[in-house]
Amino acid sequence: MSVMERHHLLFQGADWDFGTIQRIHDAVEAIGVGEMGLDVYPNQIEVITAEQMLDAYASIGMPLFYKHWSFGKRFALHESSYRQGLMGLAYEIVINSNPCISYIMEENSATMQTLVIAHAAFGHNHFFKNNYLFRDWTDADGILDYLEFAKGYITRCEERYGHAAVERVLDAAHALMSHGVHRYPRKKRPDLRSEERREKERHLHLEQTFNDLWRTVPTKGAAAKPPLSDERRRALLELPQENLLYFLEKSAPRLQPWQREILRIVRQIAQYFYPQRQTKVMNEGCATYCHYRIMTRLHETGQISDGSFLEFLQSHTNVTRQPEFDDPHYGGINPYALGFGMMQDIERICTKPTAEDREWFPEIAGSGDVMAVLRDVWANYRDESFISQYLSPHLIRQWRMFHLVDDPDQPDLRIEAIHDERGYRRLRRSLSRHYDVGWSDPDIQVIDVDLAGDRRLILHHHVLNRTLLHKDDAQRVLQMVANLWGYAVVLKEVEPSTGAIFQEHVAHPHETLF
Amino acid sequence: MYIIDRRLNPGGKSLANRQRFLRRAKAQIQRAVRQTAGDRDITDLERGGEVTIPADGVREPSFRRSGEGGVHDHILPGNKRFIEGDTIDRPPGGGGGSSAGGDNGEGEDDFRFALTRDEFLDLFLDDLELPDLAKRRVSTVETQGMRRAGYTVTGSPVNLALLRSMRNALSRRIAMRRPKPEELLRLQEEIERLEKHEGPSEQLTALHQELEQLKLRTKRFPYIDPLDLRYRRFEPVSRPVAQAVMFCLMDVSGSMTEHMKDLAKRFYMLLYIFLTRRYKHVEIVFIRHTHEAKEVDEETFFNSPETGGTVVSSALREMQRIVEERYSPDSWNIYAAQASDGDNSPNDGSTSAALLRNVILPVCQYYAYLEVGSDSDRMQTGFINHKTSLWQTYETLQEQGANLAMRKVNHRREIYPVFRELFRRRDAEAGARVP
Numbered sequence: 001m002s003v004m005e006r007h008h009l010l011f012q013g014a015d016w017d018f019g020t021i022q023r024i025h026d027a028v029e030a031i032g033v034g035e036m037g038l039d040v041y042p043n044q045i046e047v048i049t050a051e052q053m054l055d056a057y058a059s060i061g062m063p064l065f066y067k068h069w070s071f072g073k074r075f076a077l078h079e080s081s082y083r084q085g086l087m088g089l090a091y092e093i094v095i096n097s098n099p100c101i102s103y104i105m106e107e108n109s110a111t112m113q114t115l116v117i118a119h120a121a122f123g124h125n126h127f128f129k130n131n132y133l134f135r136d137w138t139d140a141d142g143i144l145d146y147l148e149f150a151k152g153y154i155t156r157c158e159e160r161y162g163h164a165a166v167e168r169v170l171d172a173a174h175a176l177m178s179h180g181v182h183r184y185p186r187k188k189r190p191d192l193r194s195e196e197r198r199e200k201e202r203h204l205h206l207e208q209t210f211n212d213l214w215r216t217v218p219t220k221g222a223a224a225k226p227p228l229s230d231e232r233r234r235a236l237l238e239l240p241q242e243n244l245l246y247f248l249e250k251s252a253p254r255l256q257p258w259q260r261e262i263l264r265i266v267r268q269i270a271q272y273f274y275p276q277r278q279t280k281v282m283n284e285g286c287a288t289y290c291h292y293r294i295m296t297r298l299h300e301t302g303q304i305s306d307g308s309f310l311e312f313l314q315s316h317t318n319v320t321r322q323p324e325f326d327d328p329h330y331g332g333i334n335p336y337a338l339g340f341g342m343m344q345d346i347e348r349i350c351t352k353p354t355a356e357d358r359e360w361f362p363e364i365a366g367s368g369d370v371m372a373v374l375r376d377v378w379a380n381y382r383d384e385s386f387i388s389q390y391l392s393p394h395l396i397r398q399w400r401m402f403h404l405v406d407d408p409d410q411p412d413l414r415i416e417a418i419h420d421e422r423g424y425r426r427l428r429r430s431l432s433r434h435y436d437v438g439w440s441d442p443d444i445q446v447i448d449v450d451l452a453g454d455r456r457l458i459l460h461h462h463v464l465n466r467t468l469l470h471k472d473d474a475q476r477v478l479q480m481v482a483n484l485w486g487y488a489v490v491l492k493e494v495e496p497s498t499g500a501i502f503q504e505h506v507a508h509p510h511e512t513l514f
Numbered sequence: 515m516y517i518i519d520r521r522l523n524p525g526g527k528s529l530a531n532r533q534r535f536l537r538r539a540k541a542q543i544q545r546a547v548r549q550t551a552g553d554r555d556i557t558d559l560e561r562g563g564e565v566t567i568p569a570d571g572v573r574e575p576s577f578r579r580s581g582e583g584g585v586h587d588h589i590l591p592g593n594k595r596f597i598e599g600d601t602i603d604r605p606p607g608g609g610g611g612s613s614a615g616g617d618n619g620e621g622e623d624d625f626r627f628a629l630t631r632d633e634f635l636d637l638f639l640d641d642l643e644l645p646d647l648a649k650r651r652v653s654t655v656e657t658q659g660m661r662r663a664g665y666t667v668t669g670s671p672v673n674l675a676l677l678r679s680m681r682n683a684l685s686r687r688i689a690m691r692r693p694k695p696e697e698l699l700r701l702q703e704e705i706e707r708l709e710k711h712e713g714p715s716e717q718l719t720a721l722h723q724e725l726e727q728l729k730l731r732t733k734r735f736p737y738i739d740p741l742d743l744r745y746r747r748f749e750p751v752s753r754p755v756a757q758a759v760m761f762c763l764m765d766v767s768g769s770m771t772e773h774m775k776d777l778a779k780r781f782y783m784l785l786y787i788f789l790t791r792r793y794k795h796v797e798i799v800f801i802r803h804t805h806e807a808k809e810v811d812e813e814t815f816f817n818s819p820e821t822g823g824t825v826v827s828s829a830l831r832e833m834q835r836i837v838e839e840r841y842s843p844d845s846w847n848i849y850a851a852q853a854s855d856g857d858n859s860p861n862d863g864s865t866s867a868a869l870l871r872n873v874i875l876p877v878c879q880y881y882a883y884l885e886v887g888s889d890s891d892r893m894q895t896g897f898i899n900h901k902t903s904l905w906q907t908y909e910t911l912q913e914q915g916a917n918l919a920m921r922k923v924n925h926r927r928e929i930y931p932v933f934r935e936l937f938r939r940r941d942a943e944a945g946a947r948v949p
Contacts, residue, residue: 018517025515046518055527072535073572075528076627080564083628099516106521167534175575324592333591402593404602406586412601418593431589442577461577467584469577476575 010303014109021045024114025121031297032122032290036371040125041100041140045117048103053089054078056103060273061093063101064147066154066265068170094120096128096276098140111308115315118294123287130379131282133275142192143272149196150265157258169259172480173245173266179444180245180263180270192268199261206257233451240445244459244481245270247446253455254486263484278382278437285339286378288320289347292340322399342386345395346373356393388432393424403430442469444491455487462496469493474505482507535572536633542567547629547637565634569625635787660748669745682742692735693728701725758847758879759797760785761833764815765854767804767824770886777886778853779816780929785851788937799836803829805859809836824857826904827866834873843877850874851882856902863907870908875916882936883908887924 010027011020025043032038048056058075059065082089091112095101102120104113128134139146158166173180234240241247248255249263276283295316299309322337323329346364349357350373353365364373377386396419403417403426417423417430433439443462450456459481461469474491482489491505536543546565596602629637665675701721708718762782766775800815801807804822807829833850841848858866875881885905901909905920912918921932 018519021517022515025517029515042515044516044518046520048520049525051525052520052523052527055525058528058531067530067534069531069534069538069572070574072528072531072533073539073625075532076535077625080627103520163534163537167538171574176577178576178578322591325590326592326594333589399591400593401589401591402596404588404590406588406604408583408585411604413604415596415598415600415602416587418596418598420598423598427589430587434589442579444577463584465585467579467586470580473573473575474577476573477577 008301008303009305010114010298011110011308012305014111016110016113020110021047021113021117024110025117027298027303028114028118028122028294031294032118032126035297036290036293037375038122038126038290039129039375040122041098041129043117043121043125044099044101045121046101046103047106049106050082050089053093053103053105054082056093057089061095062147063095063144064151066147066151066170067158068174069167070174092116092120094124095143096124096134096138096140096272097143100125100128100140109311111304111311112315114298114304114308115291115295115312118291119287122294123290124283126290127279127283127286127378130375131275131279131382132380133278133382137275138272139192142195146192146195146268149199150269153199153261153265157262161258166262168483169262170266172484173263175477175480176244176248177266177270178441180243180267181274182243182246182271183438192272195268202257202261230448234448237449239449240447240460242443242445243267244444244446248481248484251449252485255484259484274437275382278384278435281335281339281342281383281435282378282381282386283339284336285341285343286374288316288336288340289343289374292316324400341395341399342390342392343374345392346370346377346390348394349392354394360392361390383435384432386432387435388428391428391431393419396424396427401427401431403427439464455485457481457485457487457489459489459491461491461493463493463502466495466502468502471503471505475507478505478507479510482509485509536637539567539572540637542572543629544637547634564626564628566624566626572625659751661751663747663749665744666747667744669747673746673748675744675746678744679738679742682744683738686739686742687735687737690735691731692737693732698725698728698732701728757796757845758849759799759841761799761801761836761848761850762815763801763803763829763833763850763852763854765804765824765826765829765857766802766820767857768821769824769857770855771888773888774855774886777923777926777929778884780926781853781884781886781923781933782816782851784929784933788933797841799833801829801832801836803832807832824854824859825862826852826854826858827862827869830866830869830874834869837877848878849880849882850878851884853884853886854904855887856885856904858902858904858907860903863903866904867907867911870918871911871914871916875911875918878917881916881918883918883920884932884936885920885922887922 010023016024025045033040054075056063057078058071065071089105091105091108093103100121102116102125104116104120108116128138128140134140154166154170237251238247245263245267249260249267252260255263295304295309295312298304299306304312320334320337320340322334322341323331347370349361349365350367350370353361358365367373377390381389400419402415402419403423405414405416407414417426419427443464445460445462446457447460448458450458459478469491478489478491486509488506488508490507493502493504494500495502543565546567665678701724705718705721705725708715708721712718762785764775764778764782770778798812800810800812802810802815802820803825804820805825805828806822809832829852837843837848870881883904885902905922908918908920912920919936921936923929923932
């Protein structure tokens with residue numbers, strides 16, 4: 001670029017100070033927002049130490065969280081492997097909040113800080129702000145206040161009801177966390193800010209309407225109400241219900257208000273993290289693509305030196321490395337590699353399309369405006385739909401993907417599809433299904449409850465591909481469900497097409513627990 | 515854009531979580547700690563370190579699909595030679611190529627993590643206690659002592675507070691304007707001088723009068739008055755007996771092999787760690803004996819070699835002497851642990867028994883006898899119930915209801931369990947004990 005800019009190295013060597021960070025941020029912002037058209041929340045960059053990073057790891061990356069032993073366990077685990085040198089720490093953690101908080105490690109060199117800021121403070125930040133899942137499901141403005149409230153609330157509960165009682169509720173809620181999300185958008189946008197107020201209102205209402213006299217009023221015995229029809233009864237309870245935590249919070253007959261509130265807290269947090277699970281590939285792909293573009297531009301404009309650029313390339317290639325399946329290092333598909341590969345592939349399709357691309361992606365092939373296409377993709381897709389839409393034959397060939405089926409009834413494993421004409425679509429479909437959490441999480445629903453009789457709760461697991469639940473775990477979790485519900489719970493593993501029942505788990509509540 | 519430096523924020527954010535975790539997994543961690551302790555050198559014990567606990571107790575279960583059964587499919591990169599419809603032999607172990615997409619949740623059989631030194635020792639020594647310290651606190655909760663508590667106007671002459679009394683007298687004398695002796699002296703000299711030089715005069719009479727008056731005043735206001743007396747006041751106060759003394763008795767005669775000494779040494783070292791950690795005011799007395807006993811310091815106790823016969827009563831006498839000299843049973847909880855190979859000179863048995871029964875045991879809270887044997891003894895004990903002379907002596911005592919604990923140890927790995935057994939918290943089995 002211009003000669004003048006060549007003398008504007010942002011930094012020299014590995015050292016940095018806060019002035020450097022500010023300069024880096026401004027330079028990155030000029031490219032990210034100015035040239036690439038990213039749309040981000042205001043940034044808040046926090047410098048932390050390795051120990052603080054371990055702390056953050058333990059609480060799922062959040063800056064504040066309620067207390068629970070499982071976080072201590074995670075901390076102990078990370079700490080021990082970190083101290084032994086088995087594990088490096090992430091260069092950054094970024095939080096989907098407004099302002100967007102990025103933690104950067106003090107050990108990072110100036111180049112790494114540039115990379116981290118480009119990656120987290122602009123890449124992830126843009127994705128958080130624009131992707132439809134995050135917009136629909138999370139409340140970036142309210143999350144930190146909500147966590148503060150949750151932490152305080154749980155601490156108060158511990159003081160009032162004892163550690164053990166709170167721990168039991170939290171254990172149970174955590175076990176059900178993966179089944180504590182609404183998978184379909186509801187009428188209202190989440191609003192975590194009002195949660196604290198609503199809890200107070202609920203509490204106040206209980207206090208105001210409390211009248212001990214009601215206890216003494218003689219009752220006439222059960223009024224002979226006409227029994228509700230099964231349909232009506234289920235509708236009243238919003239059954240079937242796949243959000244187990246929601247169902248228990250609203251309908252479990254024997255829970256105390258504070259126990260319901262704890263279930264609600266865990267449910268809200270599960271819901272907040274739900275989009276992240278569904279957009280791992282896209283989110284990392286977006287961030288990696290952004291940092292790659294931005295770093296390359298910084299180098300082109302002479303703002304970082306050749307040495308820095310090489311240092312960046314080295315860690316970039318480490319991150320986006322995809323070992324092949326027979327490599328001893330193979331550990332599944334690397335979301336950074338797949339995401340970055342697909343983003344670059346889209347860039348190629350937009351700028352240098354082949355005849356094949358024009359056939360497969362007529363609407364974007366050769367459109368020229370890469371960023372417009374990518375911004376649209378980042379805003380409107382999740383991993384599953386993104387892969388099923390944009391995984392190109394070119395990339396499948398490049399990765400030499402193949403589809404392997406392991407059917408226990410067959411003596412051998414079978415290659416179902418490879419990277420050829422017949423295989424592209426099938427490969428793409430199968431891969432996208434792997435990223436569908438609705439498909440990868442077992443489908444468990446509350447089907448019915450016998451309120452008039454023994455109040456037994458009936459859950460169904462709709463078995464997919466004849467894969468049953470992990471038996472021991474299922475029994476443990478079911479026990480917790482029974483404790484929350486207060487009455488017996490039965491879980492049936494059902495083949496949805498035939499209605500055949502593979503297995504039944506039953507759990508009875510421990511009377512003493514709640 | 516804001517840049518915030520969080521590095522100076524207080525650390526240890528996860529401490530509360532860690533404590534919750536340790537509490538949660540306490541039973542398992544404790545078991546692991548004990549296991550680890552068995553493998554380690556005792557001097558190593560204080561270091562803390564890594565423990566492994568079964569993941570079962572700290573598992574976080576969730577509804578998830580099991581890795582076995584059912585159809586699994588994988589999309590893998592890096593195809594080299596496969597074409598559609600190929601079949602591959604199932605890899606051994608039934609993993610089915612799922613080394614790739616394998617169930618990550620299955621991997622956690624054991625859970626390894628590091629404990630700090632304090633955490634380690636806390637868990638290691640948890641639920642151990644100097645026996646009967648609790649009981650003693652309940653029965654004779656405290657000893658009575660006297661404490662200074664100001665002054666009183668009555669009391670025995672022994673407690674007369676001289677300084678305070680004299681000060682009172684002085685202030686009274688000043689207040690009452692009691693004439694000072696030099697004042698009288700001066701007046702008398704004046705009178706003498708006048709009498710010598712001038713003979714009777716009016717002035718002389720006046721002076722005489724004044725002197726008379728002063729003398730009268732002096733007599734009326736005594737130099738020290740019963741009113742002035744103050745006595746030191748003492749108040750009875752009960753003092754908790756939290757101090758304990760631990761006597762370590764060891765036979766170092768020729769019959770003790772290195773192996774046995776090593777066992778005894780380990781036992782005492784364990785004891786030493788335990789005592790110095792759990793109780794603030796514990797003194798330890800080391801007595802080693804052959805045919806004669808000597809109080810020695812720790813270093814000599816463990817390390818210096820000695821030869822001679824074995825007379826157990828010599829050690830008991832030495833202990834008796836030291837108790838009488840320095841550790842009054844009123845204010846000290848006395849514990850003794852004796853280690854020996856069981857040998858005793860034949861004519862000493864009854865002496866030792868009598869000493870123990872009449873002198874030592876009555877002042878002791880607890881007396882533990884640890885018999886150390888050689889490795890090979892282990893096999894013998896199975897069919898020949900061989901009892902050493904000392905063991906027989908003590909067994910008789912025990913049968914008579916003496917407060918005496920006895921254990922036999924042959925191997926290093928038994929030390930810790932025996933130690934635990936001897937010093938386990940007693941409240942659980944208080945009823946079972948000999949009263």
